[in-house]
Amino acid sequence: MGAGTAGCVVASRLSEDPDVRVVLLEAGAADGPEAMSVPSTWPTLLGTSVDWAYTSEPQTALTGRDLTYPRGRVLGGTSSINGMVHLRGHRANYDGWSAAGATGWGYEDLLPYFCRSEHAVGRDERYRGTGGPMIVTGAEDVQPFESAAFDALAELGLPVSDDLNGADQEGAGWIEQNIVDGHRQSAADAYIRPILAHRPNLTVMAGALVRGLVISGGRCRGVEYVLDGARRRIEATRDVVLCAGAIGSPHLLMVSGIGPADDLRRHGIDVVADLPGVGRNLQDHPMARVIRSTAGPAASGMAVHRLLGALLRTTRSLDAPDVQIFFFDRPFYPATVPVDGYAVAVAAARPHSRGTVTLASADPAVAPRIDPGLLTDDRDVAVLLAGLRMAREIAGTRALAGWSEEELRPGPDIEDQSRLREYLRESVHSGAHPAGTCRIGDDDQGVVDTELRVRGITHLRVADASVMPDLVGANPNATVLAIGERAAALIREHGAP
Ligand SMILES: Cc1cc2nc3c(=O)[nH]c(=O)nc-3n(C[C@H](O)[C@H](O)[C@H](O)COP(=O)(O)OP(=O)(O)OC[C@H]3O[C@@H](n4cnc5c(N)ncnc54)[C@H](O)[C@@H]3O)c2cc1C
Secondary structure, eight states, X not given: OOOSHHHHHHHHHHTTSTTOOEEEEESSBSOOOGGGTSGGGGGGGTTSTTBOOEEOOOBTTTTTBOOEEOOBOBTTGGGGTSOOEEOOOOHHHXXXXXXXXXXXXXXXXXXXXXXXXXXXXXXXXXXOOSSSSEEOBOOOSOOHHHHHHHHHXXXXXXXXXXXXXXXXXXXXXXXXXXXXXXXXXXXXXXXXXTTGGGOTTEEEEETOEEEEEEEETTEEEEEEEEETTEXXXXXXXXXXXXXXXXXXXXXXXXXXTEEOHHHHHHTTOOOSEEOTTTTOSBBOOEEEEEEEEOSSOOOOSSOSEEEEEEEEOSSTTSSSOOEEEEEESSOOSSTTSOSSEEEEEEEESSOXXXXXXXXXXXXXXXXXXXXXXXXOSHHHHHHHHHHHHHHHHHHTSSTXXXXXXXXXXXXXXXXXXXXXXXXXXXXXEEOSOOBOTTOBOSSTTOOBOTTOBBTTOBSEEEOSGGGOSSOOSSOSHHHHHHHHHHHHHHHHHHOOO
């Protein structure tokens, strides 16, 4: 249940077997506004009917601000409203998962699933796939601003990678996207729409809001949902696979009695399984920006965050990049700065801060409390300070001199560390990349085992961004596609527990 990035992959792959009947339930509509298909207009989707449009709890480390927290609510889920960047984490990220106990989730283990999900032409076939549903396109339409930005990165002597999804996952490089013939390709476009008419064993129910799991005798037997105003129930003869995302999956587990026992009891929910890790370990990428005004528009109209970026280490001793640099060909955040300008955004790619998803009510229709805890660990502040320094250097290069006018944010007067810290506290926002809230693990905080089975309950798996032990140092969608691919393979290989 949940037809987002992972849910579309799982439903599509499982229904390849004609002997298996798959029902895919999605709270959102089967389709959305035209802007979903137009790459440059994705920010206009935020806050509309295709967004759950959550708001975070006030962020203690961000001057008490609450943050907008978008999540896709439509077939394709968040892949239908996201920025379409297709980027894997560094191999060391997955090897770290495996070393911490997620056996079978290291880079070499996941590589076949990354490859299976994609169609990336002209790349090194040891690392990249062809023939998969997600068509991955590179920098085909480089505009003058990006060209200058690329020269800026080279001017600073940053290493350049020919393929950040290939052998060399560090440095500056052109970023691939899920854009086909000028249109977004969501997971639904790639995995579901092309097969729906000729897979009689696959049923997609849009507008079906799941209210909870049906569990008895330690076994998950189905789900309860509301469709057209009526409460219904569907029985699963085999598995229920929860793919409601890093907010939706822990929420549905908790309202169904699976989670931290004390919290559940406080809301009057009968405890089915005491799993203290449900909703804990929430991680997200905190993002900050250096914004410069330009004499004319830097935007070329195709996409908001253009096809260029960098993955960098603040310290050589790290095993993987901890800063991600993005270029935006318009200021974008905050909305108050003049339209003509650009932003060099930085994210703490491997955040140390941890947050929570907790219940606000036992009523599944009431949104959970989302506290990403951004910048509550000071190590993330240090990484962002280093990142801002890099972003300023990039904006100050000769290559970008023709584009760079005034520094609008943080502003030329904000120089010393304490003022920059203040700037971070006032301006950092969520990268909209929540993960980790039903993480793989066999310790007391683990929610699913290495085959994604919920601990203590049979016939129930979770497969989505929530199972990541920790957040990868890249935009997460490519990793979630691989999680979906591997989940389907595990279910097909081993069947029901
Ligand atoms: C604005 C924005 C921009 C982003 N840009 C990028 C990017 O450029 N590149 C990138 O890699 N990542 C990006 N991301 C993040 C990425 O898209 C997500 O990490 C990924 O889509 C998560 O996939 P998922 O399967 O875990 O969850 P989702 O795709 O969110 O899927 C969950 C699905 O479950 C459904 N659901 C939830 N609860 C219920 C319920 N009770 N009943 C029925 N259905 C339910 C939801 O409606 C949704 O369809 C972005 C995210 C946002 C919000």
